[in-house]
Amino acid sequence: MKHIKTISLGATALLLAGAQIAAAQTIAITGGKVFPVSGPPIENGTVVISGGKIVAVGANVAIPAGAQRIDATGKWVTPGLVNGNTQLGLSEVGAVQGTNDASPRGKDEIAAAFRVWEGLNTTSALFAPARDEGITSVMVLPQGGLIWGQAAVIKLVPGMISDMLVKGPIAMVAQVGSPQRGGAGARGELIMRLRELFEDTRSFQRNRAAFERAETRNYSASRKDLEAMIPVLEGQLPLIVSTDKSSDIDAALMLAREYGLKIIIGGGSEAWMVADKLAAAHVPVMTGAMNNIPGDFASLGTRQDNLALLRRAGVQVIIIGNSGNGDEETFNVRNIRQEAGNAVSYGMTWDDALRAVTLAPAEIFGFAGRVGSLAAGRDADVVVWSGDPFEFTSRAEHVFVAGREYLEPNRQELLTQRYKTLPPKGQR
Amino acid sequence: MRVLSVLALTTVAACASVKPASTTSPTPATSASRDTTPPASPRGGISSPNADPFPSTYTPWPSRATVIRNVTLLTAAGPTIRNGSILLRDGKIAEVGATVNAPADAIVIDGTGKYVTPGIIDTHSHIGAGGAPGGQGTQTNDVNEATNPVTAHVWIEHSVWPQDAQFPRTLQGGVTTIQVLPGSANLIGGRSAVLKVVPSRTVQGMKFPGAKYGLKMACGENPKRVYASRGPSTRMGNVAGYRTAWIQAEAYRRRWDKWLADKKGDPPGRDLGLETLAEVLRGNILVHNHCYRADEMAQMIDISHEFGYSIRSFHHGVEAYKIADILAKEGISGSLWADWGAFKVEAIDGIKANIALVDKAGARAIVHSDDASGEQRLNQEAAKAMEAGIEAGIPVTEDMAIKWLTINAAWALGLENKIGSLEVGKNADVVLWSADPFSVYSKPEKVWVDGAMLFDRNDPANNWRTDFELGYVPVMGRIN
Numbered sequence: 001m002k003h004i005k006t007i008s009l010g011a012t013a014l015l016l017a018g019a020q021i022a023a024a025q026t027i028a029i030t031g032g033k034v035f036p037v038s039g040p041p042i043e044n045g046t047v048v049i050s051g052g053k054i055v056a057v058g059a060n061v062a063i064p065a066g067a068q069r070i071d072a073t074g075k076w077v078t079p080g081l082v083n084g085n086t087q088l089g090l091s092e093v094g095a096v097q098g099t100n101d102a103s104p105r106g107k108d109e110i111a112a113a114f115r116v117w118e119g120l121n122t123t124s125a126l127f128a129p130a131r132d133e134g135i136t137s138v139m140v141l142p143q144g145g146l147i148w149g150q151a152a153v154i155k156l157v158p159g160m161i162s163d164m165l166v167k168g169p170i171a172m173v174a175q176v177g178s179p180q181r182g183g184a185g186a187r188g189e190l191i192m193r194l195r196e197l198f199e200d201t202r203s204f205q206r207n208r209a210a211f212e213r214a215e216t217r218n219y220s221a222s223r224k225d226l227e228a229m230i231p232v233l234e235g236q237l238p239l240i241v242s243t244d245k246s247s248d249i250d251a252a253l254m255l256a257r258e259y260g261l262k263i264i265i266g267g268g269s270e271a272w273m274v275a276d277k278l279a280a281a282h283v284p285v286m287t288g289a290m291n292n293i294p295g296d297f298a299s300l301g302t303r304q305d306n307l308a309l310l311r312r313a314g315v316q317v318i319i320i321g322n323s324g325n326g327d328e329e330t331f332n333v334r335n336i337r338q339e340a341g342n343a344v345s346y347g348m349t350w351d352d353a354l355r356a357v358t359l360a361p362a363e364i365f366g367f368a369g370r371v372g373s374l375a376a377g378r379d380a381d382v383v384v385w386s387g388d389p390f391e392f393t394s395r396a397e398h399v400f401v402a403g404r405e406y407l408e409p410n411r412q413e414l415l416t417q418r419y420k421t422l423p424p425k426g427q428r
Numbered sequence: 429m430r431v432l433s434v435l436a437l438t439t440v441a442a443c444a445s446v447k448p449a450s451t452t453s454p455t456p457a458t459s460a461s462r463d464t465t466p467p468a469s470p471r472g473g474i475s476s477p478n479a480d481p482f483p484s485t486y487t488p489w490p491s492r493a494t495v496i497r498n499v500t501l502l503t504a505a506g507p508t509i510r511n512g513s514i515l516l517r518d519g520k521i522a523e524v525g526a527t528v529n530a531p532a533d534a535i536v537i538d539g540t541g542k543y544v545t546p547g548i549i550d551t552h553s554h555i556g557a558g559g560a561p562g563g564q565g566t567q568t569n570d571v572n573e574a575t576n577p578v579t580a581h582v583w584i585e586h587s588v589w590p591q592d593a594q595f596p597r598t599l600q601g602g603v604t605t606i607q608v609l610p611g612s613a614n615l616i617g618g619r620s621a622v623l624k625v626v627p628s629r630t631v632q633g634m635k636f637p638g639a640k641y642g643l644k645m646a647c648g649e650n651p652k653r654v655y656a657s658r659g660p661s662t663r664m665g666n667v668a669g670y671r672t673a674w675i676q677a678e679a680y681r682r683r684w685d686k687w688l689a690d691k692k693g694d695p696p697g698r699d700l701g702l703e704t705l706a707e708v709l710r711g712n713i714l715v716h717n718h719c720y721r722a723d724e725m726a727q728m729i730d731i732s733h734e735f736g737y738s739i740r741s742f743h744h745g746v747e748a749y750k751i752a753d754i755l756a757k758e759g760i761s762g763s764l765w766a767d768w769g770a771f772k773v774e775a776i777d778g779i780k781a782n783i784a785l786v787d788k789a790g791a792r793a794i795v796h797s798d799d800a801s802g803e804q805r806l807n808q809e810a811a812k813a814m815e816a817g818i819e820a821g822i823p824v825t826e827d828m829a830i831k832w833l834t835i836n837a838a839w840a841l842g843l844e845n846k847i848g849s850l851e852v853g854k855n856a857d858v859v860l861w862s863a864d865p866f867s868v869y870s871k872p873e874k875v876w877v878d879g880a881m882l883f884d885r886n887d888p889a890n891n892w893r894t895d896f897e898l899g900y901v902p903v904m905g906r907i908n
Contacts, residue, residue: 300561332768
């Protein structure tokens with residue numbers, strides 16, 4: 001929550017003011033400890049924003065005349081955080097089916113053509129609480145059976161999907177951890193079905209004309225799904241393979257080698273057990289930092305220093321929320337900060353943890369040209385924190401998304417204000 | 429030497445006044461009686477209720493006098509003591525203050541830069557009953573007896589698997605006492621169990637001696653969803669269900685109390701469910717009521733008035749902040765999440781300032797988990813709730829927030845005179861933290877239960893491993 005809002009809980013006034021700092025304005029954030037992520041920290045650094053972009057970052061930066069200055073002395077300045085595994089805008093109220101749009105029906109558990117952002121609820125009341133705690137971009141992932149569909153990265157700005165979309169697709173999403181969910185009876189059957197899909201995709205690609213004349217054999221997936229799989233098979237579109245079990249990860253690595261796929265492991269509770277293989281194959285892992293319960297027989301090796309062990313082996317990591325304690329709920333996309341702090345507490349370096357919630361997802365999924373670091377030319381997604389962003393006692397005092405701050409109270413703040421004095425005004 | 433005086437906890441008047449004037453209590457509160465005389469076996473043998481058919485067999489582990497010095501103590505009973513000391517002896521907190529008189533043979537631990545708190549207490553756990561590993565086919569989930577809307581006859585302790593690998597992880601999170609509750613599928617879900625988080629072959633070996641039982645009740649969406657086809661299928665059906673059960677319970681209590689007073693003729697027939705409900709009406713079992721919405725909590729309060737029982741704690745209470753003044757007046761605590769919401773419609777008004785607002789109104793606020801992962805990091809949940817309060821303009825201090833994790837939860841379990849604060853004479857359930865427990869970087873280094881050190885992060889070889897973990901779960905060594 002932003003400083004300005006909370007100083008004057010007379011939020012009605014703020015509401016009336018509309019209170020958006022104009023996007024085109026030039027802003028200089030001065031005196032803070034600046035973490036560009038793409039380079040070393042800068043004490044007493046300056047970040048200049050103009051036209052929604054970062055125009056300069058450094059210790060000795062000339063501040064343009066007329067720039068609005070924000071004194072960040074004693075503050076920490078980072079890129080806006082990126083949560084790499086959310087259903088934000090896809091699941092508003094978990095138990096209400098009509099507000100859940102992450103899980104396609106697909107055909108035989110395959111929904112490769114499903115583009116999850118095309119049905120995204122751009123008026124979600126959960127964007128603002130996430131943004132107010134410094135999350136400026138989120139990856140939105142489908143959920144489903146075997147091939148779940150295509151993921152995107154969106155920016156938490158008001159507007160329609162065309163305003164929010166940073167990049168889509170950024171990945172295809174699949175799972176090999178649960179035969180039940182994948183419409184199979186055994187783990188190996190999931191691998192077999194993926195192999196069948198890749199071979200059908202290849203055949204389809206080579207025999208498209210024959211397919212149009214209905215002169216090919218039957219394929220295991222629909223035309224649209226086969227089309228959508230082509231960039232995956234060509235190694236152009238990354239494939240997120242979700243599983244916890246070390247042997248599943250190993251199977252996925254072999255499949256990736258066999259077909260020349262670019263894969264990323266999602267979940268990966270036991271990834272530390274195959275860390276060397278992951279490092280050798282340059283395969284990144286998306287996992288959480290609060291997992292230590294052997295929650296099922298496929299994740300008995302779950303341990304809380306998984307991230308640290310992976311980093312030590314040289315594996316690229318993205319910190320996500322997946323410990324089952326509510327941090328994967330759309331309500332708590334903001335808790336990626338807590339995950340990062342716990343990662344540090346369990347052996348990861350602080351710099352690595354910051355990278356794992358900013359630049360790492362951007363580099364791995366190919367949107368680092370816009371998001372994830374403080375460098376000239378990047379989108380002005382900048383957060384001024386009162387202290388260490390991973391600490392509970394720190395708050396995001398200023399959150400710029402594409403150079404703009406959003407100061408209207410969010411739904412949760414409106415409720416807080418209404419009930420701060422009991423009985424609330426207008427009710428008994 | 430500074431010794432903290434025992435904080436007098438007064439029972440809120442509104443709470444006491446609704447208790448029936450019960451003269452004969454045939455079933456004294458469980459093991460409290462075991463310290464004196466065992467309950468007399470009434471004539472009639474098994475046809476009469478036995479207060480404590482599954483008695484606690486817990487005894488404290490061997491301990492040595494231990495002093496922690498140069499440490500910051502969050503006492504939950506007064507202001508933070510900086511650079512202070514605590515002496516644990518014979519299973520109790522013997523001294524707390526700027527300095528203590530350490531016996532010559534005491535283990536002395538330097539706590540420079542570290543913090544000591546009371547053992548954390550979770551009023552809402554399902555571990556043991558919802559065991560790990562879970563998932564399809566494991567048959568380890570024994571939380572909800574979802575076969576009837578009223579299952580007052582079930583006791584969650586009969587579902588608890590002491591070899592659940594979640595127990596040692598909870599202890600390693602600094603949690604020393606938990607209330608395991610039946611689930612929320614039913615209007616009345618059954619009896620809770622208050623457990624010490626200690627290794628044991630049996631659940632009896634974990635039961636907190638002298639702790640009262642709790643009764644789990646649940647409002648709102650869950651029961652009406654689970655029983656949609658047979659009823660209740662609406663919130664009004666839910667309320668009719670509670671009232672019907674209490675009408676039966678009151679008649680049962682009268683029948684039994686009369687027979688126990690005069691012992692004339694055959695004893696009335698026993699009914700396990702009504703026996704539990706009658707004990708609630710006598711004030712011997714504490715009501716723990718899962719309820720999200722403010723308006724429903726207000727209705728549950730009226731039901732408690734109608735039948736003369738007290739609600740000890742509303743659990744989850746996502747909208748508790750809307751009626752925090754009423755909770756304060758009624759003397760009902762709120763067992764709450766720091767930041768859960770929106771997973772169902774009755775949770776959409778969840779706010780992060782809930783706990784702080786309930787505290788501000790004068791009600792007892794508690795951080796609970798309802799989750800095996802969150803339970804290990806309740807200190808982090810409290811830190812989030814503290815900061816949310818501050819951001820909402822409520823001046824929450826660490827001295828307030830530590831109570832959300834300890835003494836307030838102890839009160840909800842009726843154990844405020846035994847645990848929940850660093851005060852002389854209380855059980856030596858104590859956690860040594862590597863840093864301020866409200867920091868994300870802080871971890872429990874050592875955990876004592878009744879003065880015995882049962883977890884030491886620096887000594888992984890001696891850490892508790894359940895039977896299940898042997899050969900299944902890799903030995904992790906020291907996890908940072």
